[in-house]
Amino acid sequence: MLAFATLSAQTSDLLPAGKTHLRESAQDGARALETFLAEVERKAFRIAQIALRHESDALDVVQDAMMQLAHRYSTRPSEEWRPLFYRILENRIRDMQRRRIVRQRVMSLLPWRGEDEDEGPDPIEQAPDGGPSPVTQIESQQMMQSLEQALEQLPARQRQAFLLRNIEGLDVAETAAAMKCSQGSVKTHYFRALHALRAKLGDFAP
Amino acid sequence: MTTRTDETEFERRTRQLLQDSIEALPAATRSRLTRARHAALASRPSWTSRLSWHWMPAGASVLAVAAVALFMALPHGESPAVNPLANATPEDIEMLADSDAVQLGREDDLDYDFYEWAVGEATGANAPSVGS
Numbered sequence: 656m657l658a659f660a661t662l663s664a665q666t667s668d669l670l671p672a673g674k675t676h677l678r679e680s681a682q683d684g685a686r687a688l689e690t691f692l693a694e695v696e697r698k699a700f701r702i703a704q705i706a707l708r709h710e711s712d713a714l715d716v717v718q719d720a721m722m723q724l725a726h727r728y729s730t731r732p733s734e735e736w737r738p739l740f741y742r743i744l745e746n747r748i749r750d751m752q753r754r755r756i757v758r759q760r761v762m763s764l765l766p767w768r769g770e771d772e773d774e775g776p777d778p779i780e781q782a783p784d785g786g787p788s789p790v791t792q793i794e795s796q797q798m799m800q801s802l803e804q805a806l807e808q809l810p811a812r813q814r815q816a817f818l819l820r821n822i823e824g825l826d827v828a829e830t831a832a833a834m835k836c837s838q839g840s841v842k843t844h845y846f847r848a849l850h851a852l853r854a855k856l857g858d859f860a861p
Numbered sequence: 862m863t864t865r866t867d868e869t870e871f872e873r874r875t876r877q878l879l880q881d882s883i884e885a886l887p888a889a890t891r892s893r894l895t896r897a898r899h900a901a902l903a904s905r906p907s908w909t910s911r912l913s914w915h916w917m918p919a920g921a922s923v924l925a926v927a928a929v930a931l932f933m934a935l936p937h938g939e940s941p942a943v944n945p946l947a948n949a950t951p952e953d954i955e956m957l958a959d960s961d962a963v964q965l966g967r968e969d970d971l972d973y974d975f976y977e978w979a980v981g982e983a984t985g986a987n988a989p990s991v992g993s
Contacts, residue, residue: 697894
């Protein structure tokens with residue numbers, strides 16, 4: 656490791672004047688990427704958690720998405736990171752959901768499978784913690800649970816459009832880039848999601 | 862990210878609820894996300910590796926030139942696979958091209974008795990003995 660560091664230092668000393676920008680831009684890029692990931696990681700986690708209803712799986716897919724972005728796309732312009740990251744995240748969520756379906760089918764075929772082996776989310780683990788006051792906290796928890804249940808029942812594309820717009824705050828064009836579809840499709844998905852949620856949640860008054 | 866002016870009260874409340882849930886993430890979850898971020902940043906290709914990619918075309922060109930120069934500089938001795946017709950006379954080639962000519966190279970076509978007799982005739986060894 657020390658040898659590598661020494662070699663790196665020597666290499667940088669040998670760099671022509673015109674090439675030192677590579678190292679500087681790489682350092683700037685690393686800082687920019689860290690800032691970006693720090694900004695999106697919690698929102699991404701909530702999107703994954705709502706879609707998967709499982710904290711550990713949500714953490715896994717967020718980590719996978721971050722690693723994929725850093726490893727393969729970090730050299731792309733930073734303006735492209737957000738839609739790329741959310742596209743990767745959605746792919747990982749879909750992969751995880753498929754794996755679960757396969758796992759559940761296989762487990763259902765096993766005669767010795769016990770009920771305690773169910774992979775469903777732990778309600779205690781899933782319950783959000785923290786909050787300003789106990790009453791407000793309970794109300795918020797109930798509302799959040801209702802919202803999460805309603806979101807869970809939405810088709811994946813509608814949920815994706817709704818969460819990208821309301822958690823991440825992407826506009827229609829950015830959402831379309833992240834979902835790899837047209838802006839018209841985003842508007843349709845979002846409109847249908849909104850109506851379905853309204854139909855389930857009513858006024859949704861606190 | 863944009864602020865939307867045409868959103869409904871329902872959307873505003875929903876978004877607020879989601880944002881609050883992000884703020885209320887447990888410390889353990891936030892810590893795991895931070896660790897995941899650091900792991901992702903560590904997996905990022907280093908600037909030195911990107912530098913090597915940057916120099917790769919030049920390196921490949923230099924390598925190709927060196928290989929050609931080495932090939933040209935090597936002494937080229939007689940190749941074992943020499944063309945046997947390189948020093949042949951036109952008569953040799955004509956004989957080989959003649960499909961009716963005796964196929965000397967084929968073992969089955971060699972009549973050893975005939976050649977033995979012919980040699981004997983030439984040397985007089987086949988001369989009939991007196992009284993035979």
